[in-house]
Amino acid sequence: MLEEIIIAGFGGQGVLSMGQILCYSGITENKEVSWMPSYGPEMRGGTANCITIISDEKISSPIIAEFDTAIVLNQPSLDKFEHSVKPGGVLLYDSTNIIKPPTRTDIKIYKLEASNEAAKMKNTKILNMIMLGAFLKIKPIIKFDNIIAGLKKVLPERYHHLLPLNEEAVKKGMELVKS
Amino acid sequence: MLEEIIIAGFGGQGVLSMGQILCYSGITENKEVSWMPSYGPEMRGGTANCITIISDEKISSPIIAEFDTAIVLNQPSLDKFEHSVKPGGVLLYDSTNIIKPPTRTDIKIYKLEASNEAAKMKNTKILNMIMLGAFLKIKPIIKFDNIIAGLKKVLPERYHHLLPLNEEAVKKGMELVKS
Amino acid sequence: MAKVKGDVIIDIDVCKGCHLCVEVCPSKTLAAGNKVNQKGYLYVIKVNDECTGCTNCATICPDGAITVYREKLNK
Amino acid sequence: MAKVKGDVIIDIDVCKGCHLCVEVCPSKTLAAGNKVNQKGYLYVIKVNDECTGCTNCATICPDGAITVYREKLNK
Amino acid sequence: MSDTMQVAENLVYKKPKTLLDVAMHYCPGCGHSTTHKILCEVIDELNIQSEVVGVAPVGCSVIAYNYLDIDMQEAPHGRASAVATGIKRVLPEKLVFSYQGDGDLAAIGTGETLHTCNRGENILIIFINNGIYGMTGGQMAPTTLENMKSTTTPFGRDVKKMGYPIKMTELVAHLPGTYYVTRQSVHTPANVRKTKAAIKKGFEYQRLNKGTCFIEVVSNCPSNWKMTPIDSNKWLVENMLPFYPLGDIKVPSKEEN
Amino acid sequence: MSDTMQVAENLVYKKPKTLLDVAMHYCPGCGHSTTHKILCEVIDELNIQSEVVGVAPVGCSVIAYNYLDIDMQEAPHGRASAVATGIKRVLPEKLVFSYQGDGDLAAIGTGETLHTCNRGENILIIFINNGIYGMTGGQMAPTTLENMKSTTTPFGRDVKKMGYPIKMTELVAHLPGTYYVTRQSVHTPANVRKTKAAIKKGFEYQRLNKGTCFIEVVSNCPSNWKMTPIDSNKWLVENMLPFYPLGDIKVPSKEEN
């Protein structure tokens, strides 16, 4: 198994931690993982992304230009990464604020009203967990339980009371993907 | 004509200016010249020397290890440079404070009681001019008048009243060499 | 004493939603809106017509998002 | 009052002839000599026996060239 | 109502023209933005755009030159006052300022700051003291308060180990080369106006070749203090100002003026 | 007479044993030598040879370690107090001092000096102020007096162009990290004794972890001032001391002691 993922959105939408959760979970399953954030003067807003690779074998390059999956949370990221998905790959995006939807026909496109769902669940911060759940439904590369373990690692202790909500969000994401 | 000279003594004995005077005078005669001082933390005593080269042709290396002439004003310098004189070359030294005189037989050795002469002339500072005179007697590579012109350049203005004394010292040096 | 009349224009694209202006307005003319602008900031809106044109808001606004007008008194 | 008796030894090889000691000796025991040492310095010499062992000279001597003795008073 | 009001003759405040029409990258509510704005207002009011050369530091204000419509130079971290000295020495008739953060001016740049002030270089130094390294993500600055947390003092600044918060402004005031030394802030409209007045004086004194003018602006860093802008200003009042009290520290004596 | 006098029990002054038996390269009458000597006397008297680590600067005292029989390190020009900080931090129980010239400490090393003092590093800084760059042949130092000539101020130091003589000692006294700050000299036996006492205090306070002790020694440079040693001391009294007055600048408060 080799899954090369790009996760992108606004800074603050939690895209970096999505990748980290995948990596932590991957380790639990004895997989090789690599997580490479875009870094920069993000302090002051802007977009963020991370390349996340989960693999059964040793990972050569943590830097790649084409992805099996792109998980995209805003318009600029969609514009930037739609064309980086390998033919046959997956593009999963939160459609809430998208005005120019993707146009490719050679990839599988999943569109989620994730922000709206998050709003419904009364916490916009869990948008990323909904997306993650959706991704895992589409590509069940990691077991649900391990994802929750990874979540626990990434979420700072002081937010651990939010674990149940996050877990629910992952499940919601899974539900939202029509299988 | 190519004359390669080393002039050495204690700091303060005026060895550096002897070389400079030769160079200034040389320029007046349209010769090529090169003057290379030993430099270092001389501020605080120690020995000083300069390699002075006067030539009709362009001077290649300002750094040389063997000399046509060595003009030496103290024992450490004698010890150091006696063996740097080319066979057949000239070693001219102030014998006043020398306890181990030179021993080479393949060079021409001139020994001068220059310090004593300077003392007689009531100014120990002109020791170097006496030595210079002696050198010019042995190797008349530069005209006397031009040497005096060179002297004028090297001596700071505020000492120009001492020019006659210095001139006399050069003459004294010339006399001292038995021809 | 008749109140001086003023007015402000908020450049909502420039506003970063820091809400410092809200704090300093003596007439409570400004308030956090509930819409975000292109950059995702909750920009500020005018909520009453009490503005006196005191320029407090514009002075404190870090990003120069506010323009202030004040009616000349002796008109 | 009887004067305290002292004495100094000058290490003439170490002396640099700065003559600071000469200046500070209350009993004028020290003076510039007229001979130079190995390093060419005009070293200092003792010129009388009035030394009281006050250590002024040794204290000021930058190079530690002076050793001072003083007779114990209650001997 | 608005329609009749919003005419040129009623205009009482508008963004200065020297401030370029681009969004500044500063975080919401950051004092850097405010200070940029009033600096531009002064340049507008004194009409000195063509005479000013500015020096930007390495810190959050590293790309100040993207916002100010004047000739500017960058400086390596800490060296803004040396760069400004170089400019001023060859262009003595121009008005030169450096704009520096507290890490820049009071840590790595301490030597340059002190010697520039000591030479009495005829420049204006604007010193933004937010008690933190903003640009690099909230490490301890020389000005970080005692017990204040930062990413490199996670348990609070222990002054015995990490040094005391430095009052650079008081220090340079001791140097004969400085002419006008003051500490201001931009956390209220009144303070903004005072700071602006100080900057204006700074340029005016420079024109008279009076020596170094040094203006500290006690400022906030909502992002690295991890507060809202409004809270950061409250915190500034409660914590920064008691230690860094506002006001003039060295003013020209009467005769001189 | 001498024969009976010169016995051990009558010995009242002799070169300290920590001062090695080699000729120092300093010029005749140079205050560096005197200060080395009394530093060694203090080390002898406190019996701390095995506890002391010294740091030599770049300046005339660059090879101080050739004369002092203690463990020592060199520092790049200006960085002695940073080097000393490094040593002290990993050997907190040892006694660490830096020995620095005015060029070293107050020009290129300004930043290190100030921040070391500000951190209150538990070290002793001995600062030889001779108003000149001795080692390199008499260039202007930050401490060179107004109108004083040097090879780089051939027409005298013009303070408007070249800056003012800096009183580094007063400056560091303003920093909370310094504990004991004093200005002394070695131009008379009485002053030599006072300076020695100050150095002794410096080490004693260090043992008590009191913070930075900073001792300026106003000194001479006969060679570069182009005077005899005796004249240089006169010149020092007439010119240096009025500007750099001797005495304690910061002393431990009563309660603390």
Added chain:
Amino acid sequence: MGELKLMKGNEALAEAAIRAGADAYFGYPITPQSEVLEYLANHAEKRTGMVILQAESEIAAINMIYGAGGTGKKVMTSSSSPGISLMQEGLSYIACSEIPCLLANVVRGGPGLGTIQPGQSDYLQATKGGGHGDYKLIVLAPASIQEMVDFVKLGFDLAFKYRNPVMILTDGVLGQMMEKVELFDQIPRSKEIPRWATVGKPPTRERNIMTSLNLQPEPMEKHNEHLQAKYREIEKNEVRVETIDCDGADYIFTAFGLTARICTKAAQLAKAKGIKVGLIRPITVYPFPYEAYAKYATKVKGFFDVEMNAGQMLEDVKLGVLGKAPVEFYGRMGGMIPTPEEVFKAFEEKFLGGKA
């Protein structure tokens, strides 16, 4: 097996320093490596008593290293390009005085203030002499977070073995990315005092002096000869290089650090098209593995050097190949990272006339 963790490169480096029993870290914040100091400030002192000090500048930091290193302690600093430039005088002193110490350069795109994105453009500075005089750092170029950890230990070992500063030459990606690492167990801080250390002179030995000065050139030359002999020794013993699939290869890719991993993937793309490609990855960039290149120079059709700079290692590669095979170069600069795909494409263009 040691503890397995998912860590950022910078944090892994810091964690490794604690575990290696480092005695002190002195440093100044700079992106993209401030996490080293931050992590240490959080964890080090309470775990091992390690001294952590945020210096007022990189110059102060390197000179604190000079002082602390002179006492025989295990000391370390880290910075990124501009900060490392400021350390060059100090490094020259440290190398000359033979102080063991470890430093990490988490390189960013240069020159000048540049970008905070990754770069490899400090290769020449690190390997040829950023400071003045004839001296050498031992330079290790990790390509994974695992090596970021392992080279801390190796670096300290080499530093003390040769009494020489050792540099870990890494980059912003390796500093910021996360990978799985196996951490070695805590090594206790050493209580041993090397005989040369300045710790206070007991009556039982001569005083110790740390210096790089000699007023006389003759002893200074002698000392230089001693240093050069040491460097020859290091060149003999410490060359480390990884070669993959070079035997029988038609082309050899070469790169150090992160770029080598990108090349590994690019080589896979090549192999997928039936092209026989090997890889030489210098692990020590000083001492440089010239022989690895010489060995294959007559056997391959060409070398393809990929770097995140304008071609800095290229000169060393050419000195290894010595004209016996074509050497082509592909580089990205100023913080740009090449992708495996573009590396492969560039290779095709340079060697295969546009396509494989």
Added chain:
Amino acid sequence: MGELKLMKGNEALAEAAIRAGADAYFGYPITPQSEVLEYLANHAEKRTGMVILQAESEIAAINMIYGAGGTGKKVMTSSSSPGISLMQEGLSYIACSEIPCLLANVVRGGPGLGTIQPGQSDYLQATKGGGHGDYKLIVLAPASIQEMVDFVKLGFDLAFKYRNPVMILTDGVLGQMMEKVELFDQIPRSKEIPRWATVGKPPTRERNIMTSLNLQPEPMEKHNEHLQAKYREIEKNEVRVETIDCDGADYIFTAFGLTARICTKAAQLAKAKGIKVGLIRPITVYPFPYEAYAKYATKVKGFFDVEMNAGQMLEDVKLGVLGKAPVEFYGRMGGMIPTPEEVFKAFEEKFLGGKA
């Protein structure tokens, strides 16, 4: 013909700066080059109004250069090895911001504090990148006091032609020795303001900005590409080399700066014994005259490289020769100067089995 004078190298350099119409000098004293500042302090201001400022450190000096150079003025600094190391960060910024300026490194024996005697051991620092990032200085290596003078003028010309810092890489001997020089006539200080200079923005143009930063790597890479293109241009146009008696030579001596003159004399010694010896003297050490070596590589029995260092130019010589002829090296270090006699002897040993 210009004025003939007997001058010390350092003073000649300073005099040339005044005559070249330099606008400002910022520097900090260090042996063996303090005479530059001293001479200027004495003569410059009253003659041309040139600004002379003793900075508080080399770091301040190079940054004053950064500032003053950004205004389009002719600015200059000088120092010696440790001081130049301190300037590396600033130089990287200056090169990246394309500020024209001139600096002289009067090299002394390193590393560390070293000696104050002459050295050539900053060659790699000067030519390969002492600072971080991909940048280049143009580096001129004078071999006589005449060239110390001429290269000031040339240096300023090149600096402005390419908007690039230029370094005069010389040494303590050339700084301290006296020779006859012909001085060029006073060039008036320029009143021209380059279009890029930061002098206050008039309404008639866009604002000028001097910077080396780009928060985004893409434009930073573009800027790097621009710089690299400029360097290729410089490499095409500005290579300067002196070749003496190389045609028909059996051996070629090679050296830069002072050492080249020592080699000239050594070559005379060789010729006196009937050995045909030529000399290649790189005048620009960056850009390096690789082709001069390539041209003779297949024609001679060997190259003999002599330097006052451990073999720093040697790598460039080898890159020029590319294995086509043996290259041998003789070096002195730490402030020692080779004599012509010993150079010849070393040559005999390396190439002629001990004697000619």
